[in-house]
Amino acid sequence: MLIHGKCHCGNIAFSLAWEPDPTEIPARACTCSFCVKHGGVWTSNPGGALRVAVKDPTLVSRYEFGTRTAEFHVCARCGIVPVVTSRIDGRLYAVVSVNAFDGIDPSLLRRAPTNFDGEGNDSRLERRKRNWIANVEYVESGA
Numbered sequence: 001m002l003i004h005g006k007c008h009c010g011n012i013a014f015s016l017a018w019e020p021d022p023t024e025i026p027a028r029a030c031t032c033s034f035c036v037k038h039g040g041v042w043t044s045n046p047g048g049a050l051r052v053a054v055k056d057p058t059l060v061s062r063y064e065f066g067t068r069t070a071e072f073h074v075c076a077r078c079g080i081v082p083v084v085t086s087r088i089d090g091r092l093y094a095v096v097s098v099n100a101f102d103g104i105d106p107s108l109l110r111r112a113p114t115n116f117d118g119e120g121n122d123s124r125l126e127r128r129k130r131n132w133i134a135n136v137e138y139v140e141s142g143a
């Protein structure tokens, strides 16, 4: 399955190859202070392949907070946050927002809250290496 998504104005778009076709897609409602405020719900497939295409990089705010190990890519024009990346040991990992999906049957989403409060920095990065998308191509000024 090739999952397409984008911010509202289309400046930040992604495609996520998910093989074999998922019978369900985990959708994690993050309870961190930033995601609570914007309703962040994320998914990832460690075996998936993600391509992020940004049309105008000057209209992407890369927001960090807390441990500053993850970058939230906020569209500065429309305010949507389609993707989060984390660079670990030189490799770029990512999760994508299920709220930014286009044309995906919502019944595929298996929604569950998550809470990573109190998680140490090392275990946080190890968890991302296990669970986040490890094949990430980030292309700027591409259509």
Ligand SMILES: [Zn+2]
Pocket (backbone or CB within 6 Å): 007, 008, 009, 010, 011, 012, 075, 076, 077, 078, 079, 080
């Ligand atoms: Zn936008």
